[in-house]
Amino acid sequence: NGAKSPISCLLSAGDQSLILLSAVNKAGSEWSPACLPCSPDEGRTCSKAPEVASVRVQLEMQSLWRQFDQLGTEMIVTKAGRRMFPTFQVHISGMDPAAEYVLLLDFIPVDDKRYRYAFHSSSWMVAGRGDIAAPGRVHFHPDSPARGAQWVKQTVSFDRLKLTNNLLDDNGHMILNSMHRYQPRLHVILVDRSRDSQRYAHRNFCTFIFPETRFIAVTAYQNHRITQLKIACNPFAKGFRAADSENR
Amino acid sequence: NGAKSPISCLLSAGDQSLILLSAVNKAGSEWSPACLPCSPDEGRTCSKAPEVASVRVQLEMQSLWRQFDQLGTEMIVTKAGRRMFPTFQVHISGMDPAAEYVLLLDFIPVDDKRYRYAFHSSSWMVAGRGDIAAPGRVHFHPDSPARGAQWVKQTVSFDRLKLTNNLLDDNGHMILNSMHRYQPRLHVILVDRSRDSQRYAHRNFCTFIFPETRFIAVTAYQNHRITQLKIACNPFAKGFRAADSENR
DNA sequence: AAGTTCTCACCTAGGTGTAAAGTT
DNA sequence: AACTTTACACCTAGGTGAGAACTT
Numbered sequence: 001n002g003a004k005s006p007i008s009c010l011l012s013a014g015d016q017s018l019i020l021l022s023a024v025n026k027a028g029s030e031w032s033p034a035c036l037p038c039s040p041d042e043g044r045t046c047s048k049a050p051e052v053a054s055v056r057v058q059l060e061m062q063s064l065w066r067q068f069d070q071l072g073t074e075m076i077v078t079k080a081g082r083r084m085f086p087t088f089q090v091h092i093s094g095m096d097p098a099a100e101y102v103l104l105l106d107f108i109p110v111d112d113k114r115y116r117y118a119f120h121s122s123s124w125m126v127a128g129r130g131d132i133a134a135p136g137r138v139h140f141h142p143d144s145p146a147r148g149a150q151w152v153k154q155t156v157s158f159d160r161l162k163l164t165n166n167l168l169d170d171n172g173h174m175i176l177n178s179m180h181r182y183q184p185r186l187h188v189i190l191v192d193r194s195r196d197s198q199r200y201a202h203r204n205f206c207t208f209i210f211p212e213t214r215f216i217a218v219t220a221y222q223n224h225r226i227t228q229l230k231i232a233c234n235p236f237a238k239g240f241r242a243a244d245s246e247n248r
Numbered sequence: 249n250g251a252k253s254p255i256s257c258l259l260s261a262g263d264q265s266l267i268l269l270s271a272v273n274k275a276g277s278e279w280s281p282a283c284l285p286c287s288p289d290e291g292r293t294c295s296k297a298p299e300v301a302s303v304r305v306q307l308e309m310q311s312l313w314r315q316f317d318q319l320g321t322e323m324i325v326t327k328a329g330r331r332m333f334p335t336f337q338v339h340i341s342g343m344d345p346a347a348e349y350v351l352l353l354d355f356i357p358v359d360d361k362r363y364r365y366a367f368h369s370s371s372w373m374v375a376g377r378g379d380i381a382a383p384g385r386v387h388f389h390p391d392s393p394a395r396g397a398q399w400v401k402q403t404v405s406f407d408r409l410k411l412t413n414n415l416l417d418d419n420g421h422m423i424l425n426s427m428h429r430y431q432p433r434l435h436v437i438l439v440d441r442s443r444d445s446q447r448y449a450h451r452n453f454c455t456f457i458f459p460e461t462r463f464i465a466v467t468a469y470q471n472h473r474i475t476q477l478k479i480a481c482n483p484f485a486k487g488f489r490a491a492d493s494e495n496r
Numbered sequence: 497a498a499g500t501t502c503t504c505a506c507c508t509a510g511g512t513g514t515a516a517a518g519t520t
Numbered sequence: 521a522a523c524t525t526t527a528c529a530c531c532t533a534g535g536t537g538a539g540a541a542c543t544t
Contacts, residue, residue, distance in 0.1 A: 076513090079525075083511070116522080142390075165524085178523080193441055219524050220513095227513075236511040239530035324537090327501075331535070364498080413500085426499080467500050468537090475537075484535040487506035 049203045051096040051148075051190050057208045060089035060155055065212040067229060072124055073215035074226045081162030081173040085234045088158040088184055088213060095148030100191035103141035103151065105158050107174055109133055110181040110214060117222035124216065127179070134167055134175035138187075145191050165219065176217040184213045297451045299344040299396070299438050305456045308337035308403055313460040315477060320372055321463035322474045329410030329421040333482045336406040336432055336461060343396030348439035351389035351399070353406050355422055357381060358429040358462060365470035372464065375427070382415055382423035386435075393439050413467065424465040432461045 047053070059065065064086050065073075076082045088105060095101060109130060116127035139161045143150065164173040176182055189205040221227040231237045295301070307313065312334050313321075324330045336353060343349060357378060364375035387409045391398065412421040424430055437453040469475040479485045 085512090231513070234512065235532060237513060237530095238532075240513055333536090479537070482536065483508060485506095485537060486508075488537055 047203065048206060049190055049192070051099040052188065052204060052206045054094040054096075055092065055188050055206055056094045057186060057188070058091040058093075059210045059213070060091055060157075061086050062210075062212065064233060065210070068226065069212040069214065071225050071229065072223060073213075074218045074221055074223060075163055075215045076221070077163045077165040077176055077178055077217045077219060079164060079166045081164045081169070081171060083159065083162055085230055088161070088186075090156050090186060090208075092151050092156060092188075095152050097147060097149035097152075099148050100145045101148060101151060102144040102189040102191060103156060104138045104144075104187040104189065105141070105161060105174075106136065106138045106185050106187070107176060107182040108185060110183050113181070114177075115179050115181065115216055119222075122223065124222075130180055131177045134177065137172070137174055139172075139174055163217065165217070178217050178219050181214060181216050183209060183211070185209050295451065296454060297438055297440070299347045300436065300452060300454045302342040302344075303340065303436050303454055304342045305434060305436070306339040306341075307458045307461070308339055308405075309334050310458075310460065312481060313458070316474065317460040317462065319473050319477065320471060321461075322466045322469055322471060323411055323463045324469070325411045325413040325424055325426055325465045325467060327412060327414045329412045329417070329419060331407065331410055333478060336409070336434075338404050338434060338456075340399050340404060340436075343400050345395060345397035345400075347396050348393045349396060349399060350392040350437040350439060351404060352386045352392075352435040352437065353389070353409060353422075354384065354386045354433050354435070355424060355430040356433060358431050361429070362425075363427050363429065363464055367470075370471065372470075378428055379425045382425065385420070385422055387420075387422055411465065413465070426465050426467050429462060429464050431457060431459070433457050 068086065075084055112130040114127045114130050115124045117123075118125050139158065141156060141158060142160060143156075162171075162173040163176055164171075165176060165178050166173075167175060169175055186208040187205055188208070192204050221230070231240045316334065323332055360378040362375045362378050363372045365371075366373050387406065389404060389406060390408060391404075410419075410421040411424055412419075413424060413426050414421075415423060417423055434456040435453055436456070440452050469478070479488045
């Protein structure tokens with residue numbers, strides 16, 4: 001993996017076939033970086049199956065995500081599980097209408113650090129080494145598996161996904177460490193029953209990362225401006241909005 | 249199909265491989281009739297694949313269904329779609345844990361008659377020939393397809409299914425004619441990607457019928473006792489319950 | 497007269513941040 | 521002092537039958 005292409009190709013720990021593209025294309029791009037072929041590695045070409053190589057993914061509510069990201073997004077984790085807000089939602093195109101795909105979301109630690117919020121400076125500080133990561137879980141989109149025609153037809157929403165800090169959770173929620181930073185990842189996987197799945201697995205999926213969806217997991221909001229933005233935008237928090245425009 | 253076994257084996261119109269067992273076993277049986285092999289027909293044996301032949305299905309809330317059935321169950325149909333109450337829920341056993349199954353619910357007319365409710369005698373009367381049936385739809389259980397291990401683990405509920413009288417419905421609801429009688433049917437289908445699906449289709453599924461789930465579709469309740477039983481048992485109708493035991 | 501559609505008050509079910517209490 | 525848990529008021533979202541209005 002000593003590839004020196006303009007777009008660096010990082011391999012995530014524990015899963016050598018997941019390709020994590022760096023943020024070269026991120027600023028101003030409405031579309032996520034395409035799932036580019038990995039550079040030749042040990043004599044085998046690492047190109048993607050055509051049903052996967054042509055897939056494009058667009059993040060919904062991107063401007064909202066960026067508003068949060070500029071403040072430093074926080075996501076509540078609870079024992080029972082808490083939804084994300086904003087919700088991870090995407091619009092997909094370029095799928096083979098007849099092919100079957102599975103959509104997965106997972107969360108990788110951005111670094112191995114633990115954070116704390118410094119109220120005097122209203123900013124996040126490194127507070128030491130990160131805790132050991134919980135066993136990695138993935139969240140299947142509940143519509144999986146489905147045909148490409150289905151996925152591209154409408155917005156794909158991961159609104160049922162919940163975050164928890166309970167290491168013993170058995171509700172299938174995503175287990176995260178509080179006060180740690182995470183990066184959501186979307187995996188688009190081609191269901192290919194005809195080929196030798198062991199041999200071709202690396203060709204049949206593609207990973208998309210939207211840097212503006214990074215967040216710090218918390219058990220209570222730290223940055224008051226994050227709290228206010230959540231209240232302003234999340235319909236379920238309407239009860240906490242100041243009754244300004246009640247005249248209309 | 250001149251089979252003269254104690255359990256008569258009826259074939260439903262338009263789908264010669266769906267086996268509809270008559271009500272010989274119905275009274276007192278907690279379990280639905282098993283999906284028995286059809287009698288030999290035109291020289292080919294009509295036996296079921298083992299993953300399907302061993303499946304057993306038990307109706308949940310059977311005593312509630314029977315309370316309604318004794319009064320003559322009515323189900324509301326609306327333009328927007330209305331849920332069923334009681335809900336069609338089953339407990340399944342005997343599936344191959346590793347095999348994949350699809351679960352379907354559909355509704356067949358019990359007869360070709362139209363009914364009307366005679367208030368003076370508090371009973372349903374035949375009111376002429378039935379209207380032409382809407383194009384047949386099926387309702388896939390939203391968890392389909394899933395492994396046998398998943399299906400048998402907990403109650404399988406069709407609570408999201410909705411009934412409509414709108415012939416132009418495009419929400420995927422089940423279209424029924426008001427004032428007509430229907431019989432729900434559960435189809436358990438083995439997902440078999442290895443065999444010649446055309447040739448073996450009849451071996452790969454099995455149909456279960458619970459006679460106590462029959463009902464008449466209505467746009468407004470006719471029998472007042474049905475209304476009262478719905479109010480007494482459906483949590484969403486709690487607002488209409490007489491506040492008798494408000495002391496507790 | 498018979499059947500259908502529509503609006504509504506009243507529920508269930510569950511997603512919010514708050515503030516107090518608990519934990520380390 | 522820093523962080524987590526819990527109970528709670530206040531929402532969204534949508535499933536009920538009643539009863540009036542509408543249709544044929």
